[in-house]
Amino acid sequence: MEDKEQTRSLPRSPAGPGERRMGRRGVLRLLGVGALGIAPLPILPSLLRSALSGRLVRSRGPVARTPDGRIRQWSMVIDLRRCDGCQSVDRPPQCTAACIEGHFAPEPMEWIQVFEGDLPGGGTQFIPTPCQQCQNPPCVNVCPVAATFSTPEGTVLIDQERCIGCRICMAACPYDRRFFNWGKAPVPPESQMAEYSAEHQVPAKRGTVMKCDFCPDMMRDGVLPYCVQACPNQAIYYGDLEEDVASNGDEVIVLSRFLSEDQAYRIKEDLGTKPRVYYIAGHGEDVGRDVFKKGRLPTRWPWAEKVKGARTWKR
Amino acid sequence: MKYVMKALLVSVVMGAAMFALAGTADATHATLKVVAPTNLTAGDSVDIQAVLHSAHGGEAVPGATITFFMDGSFGGVEGKVLLGQAVTDENGIAHLSYLPRTVGEHQVRVEYLTPGESEPEVATWSHDVSGAPHQFYQSTAGVQIPGLNSWVLMAVVGMVWAILLSVAARVIAIASAGSEAGAGAPASRSRATGDW
Amino acid sequence: MEEVTTPRERLERTVLAPVTGTSRWYYAWVAFLLMVIAWGVYAYSRQLHDGLIVTGMRDRISWGLYITTFVFFIGISHAGTLISAILRVSQARWRTPITRMAEFITVVALVCGAMFVVIDLGRPDRVLNVIIYGRWQSPIIWDVLAITTYLTASVAYLFLPMIPDLALFRDRLAGRVSGWRLRLYDLLSVRWRGTAAQWRYMGGAITTAMILIIPIAVSVHTVVSWIFAMTLREPWNSTIFGAFFVAGAIFSGVGTLIVVMAVLRKVYHLEEYITEKHFVYLGYLMAAFALIMIYGNISEYLTTGYKMEEGAEFHFRQLFLHQFAGFYWFYLIGGLVTPGLLILMPWTRNIRGIVVAAVLVVAAMWVERYFIVVAGFRVPLMPYEPSAYAPTWVELSVMAAGFALFALLITIFVKVFPILAVWEVAEDLEGPELAPEAGRLPFGAAPEPAGGGNR
Numbered sequence: 001m002e003d004k005e006q007t008r009s010l011p012r013s014p015a016g017p018g019e020r021r022m023g024r025r026g027v028l029r030l031l032g033v034g035a036l037g038i039a040p041l042p043i044l045p046s047l048l049r050s051a052l053s054g055r056l057v058r059s060r061g062p063v064a065r066t067p068d069g070r071i072r073q074w075s076m077v078i079d080l081r082r083c084d085g086c087q088s089v090d091r092p093p094q095c096t097a098a099c100i101e102g103h104f105a106p107e108p109m110e111w112i113q114v115f116e117g118d119l120p121g122g123g124t125q126f127i128p129t130p131c132q133q134c135q136n137p138p139c140v141n142v143c144p145v146a147a148t149f150s151t152p153e154g155t156v157l158i159d160q161e162r163c164i165g166c167r168i169c170m171a172a173c174p175y176d177r178r179f180f181n182w183g184k185a186p187v188p189p190e191s192q193m194a195e196y197s198a199e200h201q202v203p204a205k206r207g208t209v210m211k212c213d214f215c216p217d218m219m220r221d222g223v224l225p226y227c228v229q230a231c232p233n234q235a236i237y238y239g240d241l242e243e244d245v246a247s248n249g250d251e252v253i254v255l256s257r258f259l260s261e262d263q264a265y266r267i268k269e270d271l272g273t274k275p276r277v278y279y280i281a282g283h284g285e286d287v288g289r290d291v292f293k294k295g296r297l298p299t300r301w302p303w304a305e306k307v308k309g310a311r312t313w314k315r
Numbered sequence: 316m317k318y319v320m321k322a323l324l325v326s327v328v329m330g331a332a333m334f335a336l337a338g339t340a341d342a343t344h345a346t347l348k349v350v351a352p353t354n355l356t357a358g359d360s361v362d363i364q365a366v367l368h369s370a371h372g373g374e375a376v377p378g379a380t381i382t383f384f385m386d387g388s389f390g391g392v393e394g395k396v397l398l399g400q401a402v403t404d405e406n407g408i409a410h411l412s413y414l415p416r417t418v419g420e421h422q423v424r425v426e427y428l429t430p431g432e433s434e435p436e437v438a439t440w441s442h443d444v445s446g447a448p449h450q451f452y453q454s455t456a457g458v459q460i461p462g463l464n465s466w467v468l469m470a471v472v473g474m475v476w477a478i479l480l481s482v483a484a485r486v487i488a489i490a491s492a493g494s495e496a497g498a499g500a501p502a503s504r505s506r507a508t509g510d511w
Numbered sequence: 512m513e514e515v516t517t518p519r520e521r522l523e524r525t526v527l528a529p530v531t532g533t534s535r536w537y538y539a540w541v542a543f544l545l546m547v548i549a550w551g552v553y554a555y556s557r558q559l560h561d562g563l564i565v566t567g568m569r570d571r572i573s574w575g576l577y578i579t580t581f582v583f584f585i586g587i588s589h590a591g592t593l594i595s596a597i598l599r600v601s602q603a604r605w606r607t608p609i610t611r612m613a614e615f616i617t618v619v620a621l622v623c624g625a626m627f628v629v630i631d632l633g634r635p636d637r638v639l640n641v642i643i644y645g646r647w648q649s650p651i652i653w654d655v656l657a658i659t660t661y662l663t664a665s666v667a668y669l670f671l672p673m674i675p676d677l678a679l680f681r682d683r684l685a686g687r688v689s690g691w692r693l694r695l696y697d698l699l700s701v702r703w704r705g706t707a708a709q710w711r712y713m714g715g716a717i718t719t720a721m722i723l724i725i726p727i728a729v730s731v732h733t734v735v736s737w738i739f740a741m742t743l744r745e746p747w748n749s750t751i752f753g754a755f756f757v758a759g760a761i762f763s764g765v766g767t768l769i770v771v772m773a774v775l776r777k778v779y780h781l782e783e784y785i786t787e788k789h790f791v792y793l794g795y796l797m798a799a800f801a802l803i804m805i806y807g808n809i810s811e812y813l814t815t816g817y818k819m820e821e822g823a824e825f826h827f828r829q830l831f832l833h834q835f836a837g838f839y840w841f842y843l844i845g846g847l848v849t850p851g852l853l854i855l856m857p858w859t860r861n862i863r864g865i866v867v868a869a870v871l872v873v874a875a876m877w878v879e880r881y882f883i884v885v886a887g888f889r890v891p892l893m894p895y896e897p898s899a900y901a902p903t904w905v906e907l908s909v910m911a912a913g914f915a916l917f918a919l920l921i922t923i924f925v926k927v928f929p930i931l932a933v934w935e936v937a938e939d940l941e942g943p944e945l946a947p948e949a950g951r952l953p954f955g956a957a958p959e960p961a962g963g964g965n966r
Contacts (some may be wrong), residue, residue, distance in 0.1 A: 068418040068448040117894045129893065136456035138743055144651035145637075145644040154454060164640050165563075165633020167573045168651055174743040176892040180573060180633065183564030206562050207633030224390040238390060241452045244416060247392040254398055271743050274456050315570040315898070465647035472656055478723055479660070482667050485716035486701060489674065492709045493702025 060198045063152050064220040066243045073154045073241040074214055074276065075255065077264060078128055079248075081282030082235035084289035085114055085126035085296035089232045092297040095128050098230030099212070100301055104194075106185035106204050107301040107312040111177075111212035112227050114296060123291030125283040128236065130227065131156065131177045131212035132267065132275035139169035139178065148209070154241075154276055155214045157198045163208040170209060174271055178211045179315075186310040188303040224249055233287045241276075344370050344429050347381070349440040351413075351423075357446035360414040365425045365438065367407045375407025383411050384424045398423065415444040416451055518940045521783065523683065526929050529779050530680065531687050533926070544919040551912020554905045555630060563633055565905045571898040572888040576906040577631035579880045580913055583763070584624030585658065585735050586756070586876065590764030591617025591665055592728035593796070596721045605792055607935040608784040612775060613768050614669040615928075619920040620767075621662045623913050628654070630909060650741050653734040661724075661731045668720045670699070671713060676929040678703035692927070732760040739887065745822030746830075746887040749815075755807040759876060762800035766850075766872035769793050771921065773866045775930060784936055787862050794865040797872060798854040801847045808843065822890050825897075830886055834899075838882045846875020 064072040086093045093114040105111055112130040119125055137156050139148050147163035150156055170178045185204035194202040199217040201210050215225035219238070228236045229249055239246025239255040246255040258264070264278035283291045301312075350364040363383065367376040380402055387396035401409035415421070420443050428435040516524075558565050568575045594613035598606040629635055645652045677700035685693060703709060736756035739747040769790065776785045815823050830839050850868035853859045859868075885900050902910075 066417060066448075070416075070448050070450050073452045073454075115894045127894075135454045142649055142651070142741060144646060144649040144655075145640040146646050147640075147644075162637070162640055162644060163634065164637045166628075166631070166651060167633065168649075168738060168742075170570065170573045171739070171744065171888070172742040174892055176571070176895070179570055181562070182566075182569065183562040209633075219390065222389075222391050224392070228390070240389070242416075242450065243389075244414075244451075245387055245389045245396065247389040249390070249392060252387045252389050252392055252394050252396045254396060257397075257399060273743075274454075311564070313564055313569060468647055468653075472660070475660055475723065475727065478719060479663055479667065482671070482716045482720050482723075485712045485719075486667075486671070486674075488712045489703065489709045490701035492706060492712065493704050 060151070060157065061217060061220055064216060066240070070242050071152050072219070072243070074133070074216065074219060075154070075239050075241045075246070075278070076130065076133075076214070076276065077237040077239065077246060077255070077258060077278045077280065079235045079237065079262075079280045079282065079286075080125055080127065080284070081280060081286040082233040082284065083114075083126045083128060083231075083282070084233070084284030084287050085116065086232065087284070087289060087293060087296060088287055090297070092299050093126075093128065094230040094232055095227035095236060096299050097302075098226035100299070102226040103200070104187045104191035104202050104204070104303075105210075105301075106179075106181065106187050106310075107303075108315050109179040109210065110299055111179070111210070113177075113299075116294065116296065119283065119291060121291075123283060124294050125281075125291070126296065127267075127279070128227070129175065129177065129267070130277060131214070132175050132273065132277045133214055135274035135276065136272055138172035138174065138273060142168045142172045144168070151216070153216060155216050156211075157213055157216075158201065158209055158211065159198045160196070160201060160205045160208040160210070163205075165207040165209070167209065174268055174273065178209050180209050181206045182313050184307060184310040186301070186303070186306045186312045188305055189307055192307065233284075344432070345376055345379075345427060345436055346370055347425060347427050347436040347438045349423070349425050349438045351440050351442065353442050355415045355442055355444045357415055357418050357444050357448065358451065360412055363411045363413050363423065363425075363440065365401070365403070365409045365411070365427075367403050367409070367427055367436075375403070375405065377403050377405045377407060379403045379407075379409070379427055381409040381411075382426050383413075384426065385421065386424075415442070418444050418446060418448055420444075519937055522931070522933060522937060522940065523679065525779070525781060525783070526676070526931050526933050527680070527683060529925050529930055530684065530692075530927065537922075537926075541919065541922060544915045544922065547915035548912045548919065551909045551915070554908035554912070558630075558905055558909075559635075565903060567901045567903045567906060569898060569900075571895075572885055572900040574631070574884050574888065575900055576881075576902045576910050577627050579877070579884050580910050581624050581627035581631070582735055582756075582880045582884075583877045584620045584627065584913070584917070585732060586760035586763045586880070587767045587873075588617045588620035588624065588661070588665070588764065589728055589732065589757070589760040590620075590768040591615075591668070592724055593761050593764060594768060594793075595668060596724045596728075599717075599721050600725070604939055605789060607939045608781070608931050609768065609772055609789060609793075610672065610935065611669075611928075611930060611932045612771055614665065614672075615921065615924050616764075616767060616771055617665045618662065618669055619917055619924070621658060621665060622920070623917045625658055625662070626916075627913060650734060650737045654738065657727070657731040657734045661727050664720060664724045664727050668717075668724055671717050671720060672932055672935065673929065674700055674703050674713060675705065675934045676932065678705070679933055680929060695927070729757055732757045739883065744887055744892075745820070745890050746826045746883070749811060751807065751810060755804075755811065758800060758803045758807060759879065762797065762804055763873060763876035765793055765797045765800065766869040766876070769797070769866060769869035770873060773862065773869075775925065779925070779930060781931070784931060790862045790865045791860060794854040794860065794868065797865075797868065798851045801851040801872070805843075805847050805851075808847075826886065826890050829889060829897075830882065834889075835882045835886045838878050842875045842879045842882070845871050846878070 064074075066072060091097070095112050096110050096114060099105060099112050100110070103111070112128055115127045115129055116124045117127050133155050135150075135154060137148075137150060140146075140150050140156060143149075144166060145162055145164055147160075148156060148158045148169055165180070167180060170180060181204050184206050187204055191203045194200070196203065196205075197217065199213055199215075201213060204210060218225055224238055224247065228238045228247075231248070234248040234250045237246040237248040237253065237255075237258070239253075241255060244255050246253050246258065259278055262280045264280055266275045266278055269275075283289060285291075346368050348366050350366055351361060355361055365381045365383070367379050367381065368374065369376055380400055382400050383398040385396045385398055387394070398413065399411050401411045403409045413423070420441065423440045423442070425438045425440065426435040566575065566577075591614040594606055595610045599610070629638055632638060641652070641655055645655070677696050681693065681696040681700050684696065733753035733756065736752040740749060740752035742748070772785060772789070772793075776782060812827075816827060819827075829835055850872050853864045853868040859865075889897050889900070891897050
């Protein structure tokens with residue numbers, strides 16, 4: 001239709017003798033060059049990543065090994081026959097308190113949290129719940145930038161320098177063990193002077209996710225984590241599945257035997273997350289707790305002074 | 316007198332013999348010894364046999380609980396590590412399965428507490444574990460299906476973008492055809508409709 | 512001077528009118544939208560300053576209005592695919608006056624939707640990490656890939672059939688609009704002359720794009736649903752999420768299209784081209800999809816409720832009886848059943864009834880995304896008391912600004928670009944005699960009146 005009418009477009013000079021016209025071959029050439037140039041675009045991120053990943057593991061120390069060089073496989077066993085929610089010592093749960101102090105965990109984060117679960121006959125049991133350090137971790141699977149990642153020792157860490165705060169990992173975790181820094185973290189000022197590492201998430205960064213990290217920096221040096229040391233009943237065992245040994249601060253045990261003979265189980269096993277945290281069923285009977293004695297003291301965050309401008313939030 | 320001397324000599328000789336046989340065992344009411352190889356390979360499990368005989372007649376002591384220990388340390392805690400317990404059978408032998416993991420020289424202590432005694436019978440078994448250290452614990456998460464990986468996704472995305480590119484190229488073709496058609500030049504060769 | 516107008520001339524005049532004259536109401540409307548957007552920008556600045564603590568989201572319910580609105584906008588973007596691509600593939604002639612609106616709703620909705628994901632980030636300064644460190648295995652990366660691909664394809668699909676109309680603008684509007692606009696039309700019409708070769712290139716490109724965009728669109732809302740369905744939370748741990756969300760997207764897209772169509776028809780006097788027939792046909796489509804959505808609801812809740820796995824009981828109580836009951840029953844009765852009835856009953860099957868149904872549909876689909884996100888999060892994972900979520904003024908302001916931006920972009924689009932696909936409508940009006948040489952239609956066949964035939 002258009003070419004039948006006098007077009008009223010802007011005047012255009014006809015191509016002079018020296019001027020190249022883009023003919024059909026030119027179009028094909030352009031198409032070919034364009035395809036070559038842009039076709040790698042979808043795989044560019046992978047290329048970039050392999051180019052930049054000279055160091056495979058970020059912001060953390062060397063891999064923890066046994067004396068003869070095998071890679072440690074960190075694991076935890078929580079003996080619920082000994083956990084009474086610290087009722088016997090009349091304090092808030094000490095594992096939580098020690099972890100909060102050791103990591104300056106912002107209020108209201110309880111990286112190891114003592115839940116009170118109902119028992120079939122009507123009583124309750126206390127279940128200290130750290131990050132379950134899954135071997136099929138839903139959080140690692142969904143993270144878009146690999147800010148949360150699995151280590152060779154089997155722990156799951158978070159690189160808060162890379163986290164974009166999309167919170168899909170929080171949607172994915174079935175154990176409610178991930179915590180977000182919604183605002184400026186309510187922590188004491190001295191925490192700001194710590195050197196940040198993914199294994200010791202201090203200081204907290206606004207807009208990123210945090211959680212229990214299994215204290216791999218302490219275990220590399222042979223020091224048991226805060227929660228293990230703090231438990232007054234030595235209910236928490238920390239061990240190495242590779243060397244097949246564990247300790248609760250008091251005694252050293254053979255891990256595989258402990259798990260098998262006391263019929264250890266894992267929380268929400270049917271979800272297939274394959275956690276590294278095992279539990280031995282109980283309700284604190286080994287330390288004399290009556291199953292119907294409910295309630296534990298609420299966790300407190302001991303900072304007298306907080307960073308300027310920080311305010312807490314409810315979970 | 317001669318009889319007493321002979322009895323004394325015999326008991327001394329027998330005591331010495333038992334001492335030699337039982338290693339470091341105390342010769343009280345039972346003797347305990349360990350039968351197990353001294354050279355092991357890391358990763359191969361062995362059967363430790365603890366043999367319990369009564370001190371006097373040398374007959375087997377069945378139904379006795381023997382405990383097996385090692386000295387270990389972990390996380391700054393040192394102490395006796397219980398490897399397991401086993402009960403002696405009718406031959407007085409208690410079996411325990413043991414999987415050595417760490418290369419080097421190790422010692423396993425075997426103890427039996429005679430009922431009524433305060434001090435246990437102890438036997439030790441020193442052994443040397445050799446072999447190249449390799450990871451025992453394998454994480455088993457996930458299923459590998461050959462060919463099903465993220466390269467498939469990359470290929471699909473790349474293909475879609477290549478097709479979009481061809482569409483963009485058509486736009487360029489329109490533009491170039493427009494500048495040619497300024498003089499009303501017809502297309503030199505006809506193209507099949509919708510080819511791509 | 513006597514006005515002898517051919518249909519073609521009337522069409523051109525109608526299409527050129529919005530571009531050449533601007534009423535006071537237009538400026539007032541744009542000013543209002545700009546105010547809403549400015550307020551939203553201020554609210555977002557508070558969020559950038561203080562962090563996401565200014566929202567109502569917390570650890571237990573960590574997504575709220577922003578992700579709801581993101582999913583909603585991506586859903587709306589399926590309007591273009593259905594109308595333009597699917598109806599074009601099936602050569603439904605009645606689609607011609609509305610393809611342009613559908614296509615630009617798609618583009619605008621995608622832009623607004625993608626914006627909300629970035630707004631929801633805790634560290635928007637690190638958004639480039641998605642490109643640098645992106646993991647192919649993450650549902651969020653699938654989202655990024657699918658949405659950018661769909662946006663590119665939609666822009667191409669909006670642009671290609673618009674080229675002849677832009678050439679029309681270039682030719683007709685010289686001297687009547689400002690210089691920069693003429694340069695824009697000149698540039699964008701890529702030297703369109705209407706030659707046979709150009710029609711062929713365009714036809715081929717449209718065919719390619721139209722076939723390609725359907726699977727792209729299906730994949731987009733499927734991967735958006737998989738942000739939820741790839742988790743282990745009870746209400747989201749379902750395999751039908753992909754199909755269900757795509758159906759919901761097309762459903763809400765048709766509803767949005769009807770609403771936008773009604774508004775633009777009234778404001779720009781398009782009654783000659785967009786008739787009751789168009790509303791009725793789109794209404795039938797919407798009713799069909801309402802039935803599909805009802806089927807999806809039955810599928811999901813009957814199978815889950817029959818078994819009552821752990822978490823299902825809590826979810827059923829909160830969704831059907833207590834905290835979210837108002838939302839759910841409004842969605843089901845007000846957003847699925849009522850629109851279906853309005854369309855299927857003859858005495859409400861007119862433009863007014865269908866527009867009311869469409870408004871209900873759009874509102875209900877936003878509500879559905881809301882309770883999928885928030886009620887899904889609320890089911891407790893461990894023994895603790897369930898939380899509550901209440902959006903704050905920041906979230907509401909930013910959401911309002913997002914809707915205002917959607918409206919503003921459409922408003923501006925209508926002022927700059929042809930509101931109808933002139934060449935397509937023209938051939939619909941005048942039949943094949945005045946059409947250019949054969950071979951220009953995508954399938955190379957002469958156009959035949961289909962369905963309702965010519966206007």
